[in-house]
Every structure is written in structure tokens, then in C-alpha cells.
Amino acid sequence: MHALRPLLRKSLFNLFAATLACAALLAPRGASAEALLLIEADSGKVLQAENATIPWYPASVTKIMTAYVTLKAVKEGRLTLDTLLTVSPVAASQSPSKMGFRPGTQLTVDNALKMVMVKSANDMAVVLAEGVGGSVDGFSAIMNDTARKLGMTQTSYVNPNGLPAEGQITSARDLGILARAFLRDLPEYEYFVHIPAIRFGKRVTGNFNKLIGRYPGADGFKTGFICASGYNLVASATRNGRRLIAVVLGASSGTARAVKAAQLLERGFSQDTLTWLRPSLGTVDNLVPVDASPPNLRDEMCGPHRKRPASDDDDALIAANGGATGSASATGGEAQVTFFTAGLQPPLMKASELMASAPAPTEPVLVYTGPTRTGPALIAAVAADADQQAASSKPRGKKSRVAKKPDAADKPKDAAKDASKDTKTAAAKPDAKPAGVKSNGGNNGKNDAKSDPKIAAKPAAPKHAAAKPDATKADAAAKPAEKPAAGGDPKPAKPKAATKPAAKPANNS
Numbered sequence: 001m002h003a004l005r006p007l008l009r010k011s012l013f014n015l016f017a018a019t020l021a022c023a024a025l026l027a028p029r030g031a032s033a034e035a036l037l038l039i040e041a042d043s044g045k046v047l048q049a050e051n052a053t054i055p056w057y058p059a060s061v062t063k064i065m066t067a068y069v070t071l072k073a074v075k076e077g078r079l080t081l082d083t084l085l086t087v088s089p090v091a092a093s094q095s096p097s098k099m100g101f102r103p104g105t106q107l108t109v110d111n112a113l114k115m116v117m118v119k120s121a122n123d124m125a126v127v128l129a130e131g132v133g134g135s136v137d138g139f140s141a142i143m144n145d146t147a148r149k150l151g152m153t154q155t156s157y158v159n160p161n162g163l164p165a166e167g168q169i170t171s172a173r174d175l176g177i178l179a180r181a182f183l184r185d186l187p188e189y190e191y192f193v194h195i196p197a198i199r200f201g202k203r204v205t206g207n208f209n210k211l212i213g214r215y216p217g218a219d220g221f222k223t224g225f226i227c228a229s230g231y232n233l234v235a236s237a238t239r240n241g242r243r244l245i246a247v248v249l250g251a252s253s254g255t256a257r258a259v260k261a262a263q264l265l266e267r268g269f270s271q272d273t274l275t276w277l278r279p280s281l282g283t284v285d286n287l288v289p290v291d292a293s294p295p296n297l298r299d300e301m302c303g304p305h306r307k308r309p310a311s312d313d314d315d316a317l318i319a320a321n322g323g324a325t326g327s328a329s330a331t332g333g334e335a336q337v338t339f340f341t342a343g344l345q346p347p348l349m350k351a352s353e354l355m356a357s358a359p360a361p362t363e364p365v366l367v368y369t370g371p372t373r374t375g376p377a378l379i380a381a382v383a384a385d386a387d388q389q390a391a392s393s394k395p396r397g398k399k400s401r402v403a404k405k406p407d408a409a410d411k412p413k414d415a416a417k418d419a420s421k422d423t424k425t426a427a428a429k430p431d432a433k434p435a436g437v438k439s440n441g442g443n444n445g446k447n448d449a450k451s452d453p454k455i456a457a458k459p460a461a462p463k464h465a466a467a468k469p470d471a472t473k474a475d476a477a478a479k480p481a482e483k484p485a486a487g488g489d490p491k492p493a494k495p496k497a498a499t500k501p502a503a504k505p506a507n508n509s
Helices: 004-026 059-075 109-119 122-133 136-150 172-185 187-193 254-269 272-277 298-302 316-320 351-356 375-393 398-404 412-425 433-440 442-451 469-477 504-508
Strands: 035-040 046-050 084-086 106-108 197-200 203-206 218-226 230-239 242-251 365-367
Touching: 035 172, 035 254, 046 254, 059 109, 059 122, 059 136, 059 172, 059 187, 059 218, 059 230, 084 122, 106 109, 109 122, 109 187, 109 197, 109 203, 109 365, 122 136, 136 172, 172 187, 172 218, 172 230, 172 242, 187 218, 197 375, 218 242, 218 254, 230 254, 230 298, 242 254, 254 351
Parallel strands: 197 365
Antiparallel strands: 035 046, 035 242, 084 106, 197 203, 218 230, 230 242
16 A cells, blocks of 8 residues: 555646646637647647637638638649639739739739738639639639548638628638648648748748748748737748647737747647646647637727737748847737747747747749749740839839020020029028038038029039039020120129039039
């Protein structure tokens, strides 16, 4: 009996520890809290789950299913990656984020997929849907049928891009199931979920998933955002042959979702020595769904308290430029976790610093319109797209304003009026040229002269007018209403002109 007491005490301790761990992992949280899930990709074993079976609006993580259905069709031979698809008016009318191609533009399945998974292009998701399913409704039916076959019992789809729509619902559980299915069923197309960046013409777009290129071993998947859902992310990483999948739904920002996902992954990779303290949570398929309505985070995410409109790529430009965006507030107060990553020596960066750092250098993947091309034809296609970009983004009317700048001779009356106006406000000493310019502010004078062609046409515009008196003859000729002395003499016939600051535009050069 005495020999059994140590074993009994150890058993009771293990049971107590397991109960505490289970309570911490499964304790219900408020309806507006995040939904978190961490699973093993191979086995589906659940390592952590919080609100994982509460219904949620998927936003653009919907596009994981769009890519899955499209690539299954490619694998089954119903189309190829080189198949040309056409942008329809329905596709072109989608809300941003999008590529913005005009109806009738053609591109391959391969390029459309890359634009969907990296830029999260809503128009390209519709292009794929119409190419595979004939229409958005037809493709949505295929998506829903696929979800049922995979065991995604909490998911329904209305569109292929995740834009707000009644009935577009999923859960962290179902997204974990989908991510596992993608890796299991489509290993040859896995590269679509971890492309670091794409380049279309001259425009480079980094992956909105900030773990790619920053968190060691990160290799998937997709981000999403709408006001009702908050910031969502399905992420994966591999270390020492072990792959984990993390799902974060409802984070407060693009940075926060990346930090939370990285923290989940890190805990999973470092918990091998503590597995005996944790109860088995079973597999992701066995998590019990909750019968509830999805939380609506619109006021929290897009209310008037936000300093700028929220979007899925809220940190994309800063991240691409390597700027610092992380802070305790931006990351939900979880910026103190450090990473003990295999192959790196501690101390390591904080989570927020890691996510805010520049991604690892990489060559963007080229995407383009038209059929599949290689070699010189590819270079020509990329150049053509760049030219079209430049033409569509060039401001209208700018050239006309610049062209009129030196053409003061066309409006002698207006120029004379300006000259007369200036004589009333100018300094009384015409020979104090440098001092007059400095006191009036060289930059202001410069900007005024550039924006107003009339000012640019004043007689003493050249800085070196005193050294080259002949240079002012043309200007003098442009003002018939005045009678300036030959060679631009600062003492013309009219007394008022004597006060004109001949050197006012002298800083224009």
C-alpha cells in the first residue's frame, strides 16, 4: 500500500495539471474575441484551440478554397495552368483589392492564381470561378460540395473571393481542415500558397501574409479581412520535418494576426517536452461545432475611432519597405514573446519586431496578361504591361501646364497686370537682388514661378540677367504695355517700375 502512494500522488498531480491545461485551452471567451487554432498538418492533432468552432466570416481566406477547387480541376485534367481566361464585366466590377483589368483582358490560370494568392485580387478570383464553374453561382456550388466532402460542416460559400455576402461563413476548425486537405491533396501545387511577392509591370506586391520571409520556416497560406470579421490568417510553418498550421480569426490588425500566428506556431514547435502535461484535444475533425451566429466586428474594426480605413493590406506597403510597424498596441499587447528558433542563437527578436522587419530578399515572381510566354516573349509581355500601367496612371493636363510656362508672349496684357501689381508690393531698392530673394523665401518664390506661367515670364527671370543683358530683350518684347530700358535696365521710363524687384525669380534655376 505504501508503495502505491507515490504513484497515486503522481497520478493525482498529472490529473490536476491536465485539468488546468484543458480549462485554459477550452475556456470560452467573449463573442468578439479572436478564434485561435493550432494543429499538426500530418495528423490533424489539435495542439491549441480557442473559439475554434464558433462560426466566423471568412473574408479572403475564402480564396484558399477557390485555389483548391481550381487546382483540383487542373489536376483532374479539366483545364491547365496555361488555359486562357477572360476578364468579364462581372469580374471587373469587383471591389478592391483587385488587379483592375478591363473586361476582355485575357490571362492564364497560372497568373490569375498567383494574383489571387499574393495580392488577394477579388477580380481574379471571379475570373477563376467563371473559368472553372461557368459563373459565380456555379463555382460556389462546387465550393460548397467540396466543403461537405472534406468535412467542413460549418462552412458555406456564396462567392469565390470572400467579399461580404449573406451566408458566407466558416470557422477556424473548418479552415484547419481545408489547409490540411490542400497540403495532402495538392502537394505539387503547394508553391502557390507561399509566393513571397509578384511583379506586374513595374508594380511589386508583397504577400500580405507577413510570416512569409520573416518567420523561419513559414510556408503558407492566406490572409483575409472585412470589417465584420476582423483580420484573419491561416498560416503554416515547417521545422525539422514537422509542419504546423495556425488559424487566427478576428485580430485587430494585419500585424497583430501575424504576431499571434507566429506565437501559436512557436508554442507548438517548443512544447514537445511538456506534452505529458497537456490533455489530448483529439483531431481537428472531432472538434464539436458551436451553434451560434458569427460575431460582427464592424464597429470595432471600422468604427470612427480608427485613424485610417482598415484593409487587408493595411501594413503591406510599410512591410514591403522594411519600415517598423509593430508596437504593443498594434499587436494586441503580445509583443514580449521571444522566439527560440532552430538554427538561430538567442536572444532573438520580439514578435512585433520580427513581423515589422523587412522580409528576406527574394526575386518577385513575374505575372502578366496574355498567353503563357517565355524568353524574349515574356520580357516583351512584361514591358507591354508596364507601358500600359504608365499610360493609365499618368496625370492628365500636366504637360499642357508645363508647355505654357515660358509662353508669356501669348498674354502680354496679363503679364503687364502682374508686373503692375508687383510694383505695389515690391521692395524699394531694386539693386538689392540677393537680399530681396532671401528675405522673401527662395522656396516660395520658386514654387510660385513654377505654378504660374505669368510670374515665370517677368523680365528679370534669368539669374544671370545682369551678366547677359541681351537675354532680357525677348521678355521686354513680350510686354508691349511697358517701356523698359534697353538691356533690361532696372530704371525704366515709368517711375513706378523703379521699385520692381528685378531679381525676385532669381532662385528659379
